[in-house]
Every structure is written in C-alpha cells, then in structure tokens.
Amino acid sequence: MLVATSCGGISTTPAPPQPSSDTGGLSSRASVPFRTPSTYSMASLQGSNPLFQGSFLEADLGYSTPSPRIGFVRLFTSRSDAGCVSMGLSVGNGERSSSLAAIHAVNETRTAYINGKADGVHGENLDQISTVGNSTNIKWHQCSVGKLERQELLQQKGCVIWITGLSGSGKSTVACALSRALHARGKLTYVLDGDNVRHGLNSDLSFKAKDRAENIRRIGEVGKLFSDAGVICIASLISPYRKDRAACRALFPEGDFIEIFMDVPLQICEGRDPKGLYKLARSGKIKGFTGVDDPYEPPLNCEIVLKQTEDDCTTPCNMAEQVVSYLEEKGYLHA
Ligand SMILES: Nc1ncnc2c1ncn2[C@@H]1O[C@H](COP(=O)(O)OS(=O)(=O)O)[C@@H](OP(=O)(O)O)[C@H]1O
Numbered sequence: 001m002l003v004a005t006s007c008g009g010i011s012t013t014p015a016p017p018q019p020s021s022d023t024g025g026l027s028s029r030a031s032v033p034f035r036t037p038s039t040y041s042m043a044s045l046q047g048s049n050p051l052f053q054g055s056f057l058e059a060d061l062g063y064s065t066p067s068p069r070i071g072f073v074r075l076f077t078s079r080s081d082a083g084c085v086s087m088g089l090s091v092g093n094g095e096r097s098s099s100l101a102a103i104h105a106v107n108e109t110r111t112a113y114i115n116g117k118a119d120g121v122h123g124e125n126l127d128q129i130s131t132v133g134n135s136t137n138i139k140w141h142q143c144s145v146g147k148l149e150r151q152e153l154l155q156q157k158g159c160v161i162w163i164t165g166l167s168g169s170g171k172s173t174v175a176c177a178l179s180r181a182l183h184a185r186g187k188l189t190y191v192l193d194g195d196n197v198r199h200g201l202n203s204d205l206s207f208k209a210k211d212r213a214e215n216i217r218r219i220g221e222v223g224k225l226f227s228d229a230g231v232i233c234i235a236s237l238i239s240p241y242r243k244d245r246a247a248c249r250a251l252f253p254e255g256d257f258i259e260i261f262m263d264v265p266l267q268i269c270e271g272r273d274p275k276g277l278y279k280l281a282r283s284g285k286i287k288g289f290t291g292v293d294d295p296y297e298p299p300l301n302c303e304i305v306l307k308q309t310e311d312d313c314t315t316p317c318n319m320a321e322q323v324v325s326y327l328e329e330k331g332y333l334h335a
C-alpha cells in the first residue's frame with residue numbers, strides 16, 4: 001500500500017495517515033496497488049485537510065527510465081477552488097521498498113478534466129498561454145464554481161444523448177418524449193435538434209459532407225457545454241458519417257456521450273415522409289439527400305439501439321423509458 005505523507009511524499013510501506021500543514025496538506029492514505037514495473041491505477045484518498053478530501057480518480061505513473069524515475073499522480077478534490085492537483089513524483093531506485101517524493105504540485109481545474117484532453121486532462125499545463133486551432137495566445141480561465149457543484153445543485157449528471165438516424169426515423173419525436181419523461185422526474189434537459197440549430201447557429205451550413213461535419217462538430221461542442229453545465233443534453237440530428245460522430249464522442253469523458261441509433265428501415269422512413277422531402281429527393285429536386293443519394297453509416301458500436309420494423313413499432317414513450325432506464329442504471333439521474 002502506498003501512503004501519501006505531507007506534500008505527497010509517498011512510501012510503499014503501510015503507515016497511518018500523517019497530519020500535515022504544508023503545501024498540499026496531504027495526510028492521505030492512497031490504497032494503490034503497487035505494481036512493478038511501471039503503473040499504478042485507480043486509488044482512493046481520504047485527506048485530513050478538507051482541501052484534499054475527495055476522490056482520487058486517476059493515478060497513472062508513467063515512469064521514465066533510467067532512474068530517477070518520474071511519474072504523475074492526479075488528485076481530484078471536492079473543493080471547487082482546489083480543482084485538480086497534479087503532483088510530480090520521483091521514484092527511488094528500489095522496487096517494492098521504493099519511496100515516492102513529491103517534486104512539485106500544480107493546480108488544475110476540474111472543468112479542464114471534464115472538458116477533456118484538449119483542455120489539459122493529459123497533463124498540459126493550464127497555466128500556460130496556448131494555441132488551439134486558429135486561436136493564438138489564449139489561456140484557460142478557471143471559475144470557482146465547477147461541474148460537480150452544478151450537478152449537486154441539479155441532482156443529476158451532465159451528459160449528451162446523441163440520437164442518430166435517417167430523416168423520418170423518429171429522432172425528434174423520441175428526443176422530445178425523453179425530455180418530457182426526464183422533466184417529469186425533475187431532471188433538467190435541453191434538446192438540440194438538427195433542424196432547429198440550423199435555424200440559427202448553423203444557418204450558414206449546407207448539406208455537403210464538409211458542412212454536415214461542421215454542423216455535427218458545433219453541436220458536439222455545444223453539447224459539451226451543456227454537459228459541463230450539468231444538463232442532460234439530447235442532440236437529435238442525422239449525423240450520417242461515423243467519423244463525425246466519433247470525433248464528437250472523443251470530446252467527452254468515457255460514458256458521457258451516449259449514442260442512440262434509430263434503427264428504422266429507409267422504406268419506413270420514406271413511407272412516413274412527414275415533410276415531403278423524400279418525394280422531392282426522389283424526383284431530383286433535392287440533391288444529396290441522406291438515404292437517397294447521400295450515404296448513412298449506421299453505428300457499429302453504440303450504447304442503445306431503438307429498432308422499429310413494419311411489424312414492431314414501439315411507441316416513442318416506451319423508447320424514452322428505455323433510455324431513462326439506461327440513464328438510471330449508469331447513475332446519470334443522481335449527482
Ligand atoms: N440533403 C438533406 N439530407 C438530409 N436532410 C435534409 C437534407 N436537406 C434538408 N434536410 C432536412 O434537414 C434535417 C437534417 O438536418 P441535420 O442537421 O440533422 O443533418 S446532418 O446531421 O447535418 O446530416 C432533416 O430533418 P429530419 O427529417 O428531422 O432528420 C431534413 O428535414
């Protein structure tokens with residue numbers, strides 16, 4: 001067992017928690033399986049200093065050789081102003097008897113963790129001026145109110161439920177039924193419907209592949225903000241290409257992007273044709289219509305499939321309940 005002493009000094013022999021008052025204030029016990037040669041994973045910490053009470057969600061020591069070997073351990077605290085602390089650890093020469101000593105500690109933001117890799121989860125220093133895409137000389141601004149506090153307020157966990165499928169497959173209908181079902185349970189949702197977002201934010205985009213990709217990217221980014229706000233965001237758009245959906249998924253921490261495939265045959269969707277668009281596409285009046293002369297790539301590995309056939313057409317309410325059960329099971333309906 002590893003024991004964190006003051007300022008993150010860690011020894012690999014069991015020892016009771018040590019009171020401390022210096023930097024970091026750690027008097028915490030980390031139940032980390034000590035493995036040789038190189039990695040620790042998952043641990044829990046109980047700090048005596050309130051600053052460090054909370055969960056230790058990630059401990060990944062990627063040692064470099066030769067010694068002194070150095071790794072990083074990341075601590076998440078329940079205090080929003082503390083954010084996330086990364087400690088650099090140097091590792092002694094021995095194996096099981098090694099001692100680990102903190103070499104530095106830097107504050108990072110939990111928001112950054114939540115926001116994913118680009119924002120520092122993989123160790124970039126958020127204190128630095130950086131360049132992201134075409135934005136140069138930018139610096140992450142940390143807010144003292146964090147996602148965990150918002151989730152506590154809302155008694156739910158933020159996530160994005162991404163509904164993909166052909167036009168007419170029932171995406172918008174199930175999105176609204178789900179929003180209603182969750183609202184009735186006191187959960188805050190927001191629906192981002194492809195059609196609707198194209199009335200404003202994305203009104204500059206066409207249905208060419210590049211513009212569809214941009215449409216999906218933007219809705220993914222907006223969904224990420226809603227998720228960070230603690231809201232259960234329901235995005236309902238055709239999103240026909242796998243790589244665009246995969247890029248969106250990559251914006252989110254594991255589990256927070258829940259992809260739902262409306263598995264409905266083209267024949268049924270076309271039979272419904274509520275807006276008369278399939279008819280226009282078949283007659284050549286709309287070019288590049290999904291399912292007609294533009295491809296739809298069904299998910300290979302999504303979280304939920306909502307299937308409809310000629311013989312078996314579940315009601316939107318039943319589908320919504322299926323999704324609610326999934327959210328309940330995965331813990332999204334509680335803080
Ligand atoms: N060429 C073409 N292909 C597909 N769909 C078309 C097209 N032109 C207009 N529409 C209407 O736009 C709605 C789809 O918008 P999305 O933003 O969801 O599309 S995409 O994700 O960017 O592919 C879609 O709405 P839904 O029927 O609700 O899916 C259509 O009504």
Ligand SMILES: Nc1ncnc2c1ncn2[C@@H]1O[C@H](COP(=O)(O)OP(=O)(O)O)[C@@H](O)[C@H]1O
Binds near residue numbers: 165169313316
């Ligand atoms: N589960 C369902 N069973 C039968 N009809 C449905 C179902 N879901 C949606 N519909 C109908 O199908 C049509 C298309 O639904 P819609 O939600 O607008 O699809 P999309 O958003 O995928 O284009 C609408 O007329 C709607 O009433």
